[in-house]
Structure formats: C-alpha cells, structure tokens
Amino acid sequence: MQTPAKMPTCFYLALWSLLPLVCPTCTEFMVALPFSPISFCSLPPKPRQDEFNAFFDGIQKQYAALFGLDIVASVRRLGLITYRIAMILTTLRICDDGNISTTMVCNDADFRTAIAMVNVLLQHTAKVFQTLPQQNPQSASDYEPELLRRQFLDALPPEFNRKTYLSVAQKLGIPPKTAENQIKRFTLQGLLIHYAHDKYKKP
Numbered sequence: 312m313q314t315p316a317k318m319p320t321c322f323y324l325a326l327w328s329l330l331p332l333v334c335p336t337c338t339e340f341m342v343a344l345p346f347s348p349i350s351f352c353s354l355p356p357k358p359r360q361d362e363f364n365a366f367f368d369g370i371q372k373q374y375a376a377l378f379g380l381d382i383v384a385s386v387r388r389l390g391l392i393t394y395r396i397a398m399i400l401t402t403l404r405i406c407d408d409g410n411i412s413t414t415m416v417c418n419d420a421d422f423r424t425a426i427a428m429v430n431v432l433l434q435h436t437a438k439v440f441q442t443l444p445q446q447n448p449q450s451a452s453d454y455e456p457e458l459l460r461r462q463f464l465d466a467l468p469p470e471f472n473r474k475t476y477l478s479v480a481q482k483l484g485i486p487p488k489t490a491e492n493q494i495k496r497f498t499l500q501g502l503l504i505h506y507a508h509d510k511y512k513k514p
Contacts, residue, residue, distance in 0.1 A: 359422060363393070366426065369514055370433060376500040377461045378440055385436050389429050396425040437461070459483065463493060464502060470512040 367390045374382045400421040405411060441458065466479045473491075480490035494511065497503040504512050 359417075363390075367393075372500070373464070373502055374433075374437065376497075376502055377464070378437065382436070382440050385440065386433070389432055389436065392432070393425050393429045396428055397421055400424060459485065460493060463490070464497060467503075467511075467513070470510070472509045472511065476511070 367386065371383055371386045374386055397417045398415075401415050401417045404421075463480060463483055463485060466483065467476060471479075476494055477487055477490055480487065480493075485493070494503065498505050498511070501514065504514060506512060
C-alpha cells in the first residue's frame with residue numbers, strides 16, 4: 312500500500328474573492344487586496360509538513376487495516392480538508408490584524424485547531440463508512456468484530472504490556488486468547504510496535 316501523497320508546501324488563495332465571506336465589513340481590505348494570487352504556507356514549513364504527513368500516514372495505515380482499502384480515499388480527502396481549514400483560519404486573522412501580504416502564514420494555533428477539527432471528522436468517517444453498502448453484502452453481525460477491533464486498539468494506552476491489554480480486553484468482553492491474537496495482528500500490520508519482551512507501544 313502506498314503512503315499518502317505529500318501535500319504541497321504552498322496553496323494559492325484568491326483572498327479578494329474569499330474575504331467578503333469571512334469579513335463582510337472590511338471594505339478597506341477589499342481595496343487593498345492584490346489581484347494576483349497569494350501564497351499560503353505553514354511556518355516552519357518543513358517540520359509542520361512532516362508532522363502533517365506523519366499524522367495522516369498513521370491514520371491511513373490504521374484505517375486501512377481496520378476497514379479495508381476502500382476507506383483510504385476518504386482519509387486522503389480529509390487531509391486536503393485539513394489544509395483548507397487551516398487556510399480559512401489564517402484568512403480570518405486578517406480581520407484582527409489587517410495584515411495582507413503576498414504570503415499568508417499559518418501559525419501553530421491554527422494548525423492545531425485544523426487537526427483537532429479533522430480528528431473528529433475522521434471518527435465520523437469511520438462510523439459512516441461502516442453503514443455504507445458493501446460490494447459483497449454482509450450481515451450486521453459481520454461488522455461487530457471489525458468495530459470491536461477498533462475499540463480495542465483505541466482503548467490501549469500509548470505504551471503497555473500483556474497484563475494491561477488483557478485488562479482492556481476484559482472490559483470490552485474480548486476473550487484473552489482473542490486479545491493475544493489481535494495484538495499479534497496489530498503488530499504485523501504496523502499498528503503496534505513490539506519493541507521489547509512484554510512491551511508494546513503505538514507508533
């Protein structure tokens with residue numbers, strides 16, 4: 312499976328057409344806005360881009376392992392939506408500081424906000440995806456193990472041992488042997504790392 316396509320460092324945003332929607336009263340800004348495209352980027356670009364790619368690479372691998380390859384397109388689409396949300400949040404700040412330059416820079420707060428918003432959308436995507444008709448129709452009971460696997464993975468702490476994952480499994484009603492097999496499967500799929508004897512962690 313290929314990793315997600317890397318997002319471009321800069322997007323071009325015609326602010327003169329977007330600003331009336333986000334700041335209708337700022338008529339003086341409309342006069343000052345250039346008619347040429349304005350570059351949008353994050354600062355610092357490289358670390359922020361690496362964090363963005365690492366986040367969605369992990370989400371894509373996790374969702375593909377849990378729900379199949381059909382969900383990958385939805386994950387990548389939300390990657391693009393994240394970038395668009397960051398652009399909108401950055402544009403809204405013009406109304407506060409009046410700063411109009413040829414390069415709009417997304418600050419750390421807006422980047423974190425965009426990621427947090429899309430994180431919720433990712434959870435909704437997984438929920439909706441399970442209700443969509445499948446090419447090979449399955450009974451409702453066929454979806455239960457898939458959902459339970461995701462709940463099991465989400466409930467595991469960042470680092471844990473066998474005693475911990477068995478305790479989590481017990482709370483979810485998962486038999487110990489099934490939990491052991493699922494941990495092995497998560498490890499093979501790259502969703503967990505078995506880095507020492509009886510020690511596991513999430514990537």
